[in-house]
Amino acid sequence: YGDRFRTWQGNFADLRDIPEVRGENKANGLLLDLGVSSRQLDAAERGFSFRGAGPLDMRMGPACPFDAAHVVNTWAESELVRIFFELGEEPKARRIASAIVKRRAEREFTTTIDLADCIEKVIGRHGRIHPATKAFQAIRMTVNDELGSLERAMEASLDVLKPGGRLLIITFHSLEDRMVKRFMQHRAKPWLDQPDWPAPRPNPDWCLTLPVRKAIAASDAEIRINPRARSAKLRVAELLDPTVSPR
Ligand SMILES: C[S@@+](CC[C@H](N)C(=O)[O-])C[C@H]1O[C@@H](n2cnc3c(N)ncnc32)[C@H](O)[C@@H]1O
Known part of the structure; x- marks a missing residue:
């Protein structure tokens, strides 16, 4: 990819600070692949694993x-x-x-x-x-304040995506998946309703559409070659054009 590929080290929660997705250059897509990586688990000196002796560290980055x-x-x-x-x-x-x-x-x-x-x-x-x-x-x-980072990252994603841009999140934990599901489903509703309201009200947070409503899991074939994918769930949302939704 030559100079079209750049890396930026930081927390997903600070997405808005990435120069590449600021101003006019919003993102066509964001993929947040959460949790811990096999390389981190397998490097004893990072202190994530009980398999090899390492210091009790577990920080994903120096900012923790x-x-x-x-x-x-x-x-x-x-x-x-x-x-x-x-x-x-x-x-x-x-x-x-x-x-x-x-x-x-x-x-x-x-x-x-x-x-x-x-x-x-x-x-x-x-x-x-x-x-x-x-x-x-x-x-x-x-x-690593993983749940707090996820909440902040999801909020930030709405500011850095182009209309029509897609947010994809892979989680490995039921609490994370529930947070992602709630975040996406709430923002995909044009109207809110409650039993004690006389009529439905417009949802001020409406800004997403869900191309796939359910979480996508790894196939049996993928789990066979990569057992760590067994708890992975992928959810997808697409940012609406702001002329359609209120955001
Ligand atoms: C499941 S691994 C996937 C890594 C990579 N996509 C790959 O396939 O090798 C998750 C990675 O995301 C990083 N990570 C987790 N939460 C993060 C966050 N809030 N901000 C930035 N990176 C994060 C972890 O440090 C880890 O390296």
């Missing part, structure tokens, strides 16, 4: 204000329970948080293996999935 060690060694037990339940959907959140707090009173956690072993000791190992998977996901999502 704190790392995983900070969360694990300093956050209140109740906050750890909350993130394990909400972001990890971990039913054993309380037991894991309590074990972490007990262990850190004796010695702080410094490595991924150290934390993974502590979690495995308290909840045991059943099946092929490592028992620390959900807790690690929760900590990673916290360190």
Whole structure:
């Protein structure tokens, strides 16, 4: 692609700052491929994985204000329970948080293996999935404020797309997919209605149309060659012409 291809390092939440999509040069399309990459998971020194020993880091970029060690060694037990339940959907959140707090009173956690072993000791190992998977996901999502970034990125996308431009978002987490679904479906409704309203009202946020209404999942064939695609969901929306919608 020669000089037609450029890279820009930053958070999707700061899309409006990308020089290429400012002013007249709006985007024909945006693809947000969320979550963590295989390269990050496989690089022990980035601290995302319990498979190889690495520092408890998990930051996707240098702008993150704190790392995983900070969360694990300093956050209140109740906050750890909350993130394990909400972001990890971990039913054993309380037991894991309590074990972490007990262990850190004796010695702080410094490595991924150290934390993974502590979690495995308290909840045991059943099946092929490592028992620390959900807790690690929760900590990673916290360190990178992944849900907050997604909300800000979706808002920003409406300012940087051309009319007719498409927003495509791939998520790997049910909370993220729910956020994307709500964001797109709400903005694709020309009218809002509630049982206690005398009549439907125009939706001031109407600005999208949905070329595909449902989330698209990876095919069985794709999952066979790339098992990490099994939880991926793709949603698509198209920006309407502002002369049609109020935005
Ligand atoms: C599933 S991976 C896909 C990477 C790439 N598309 C590929 O196929 O190799 C997701 C990537 O997006 C990055 N990422 C996740 N959330 C982000 C955000 N809010 N802003 C910028 N990058 C983000 C992660 O650091 C990771 O490298």
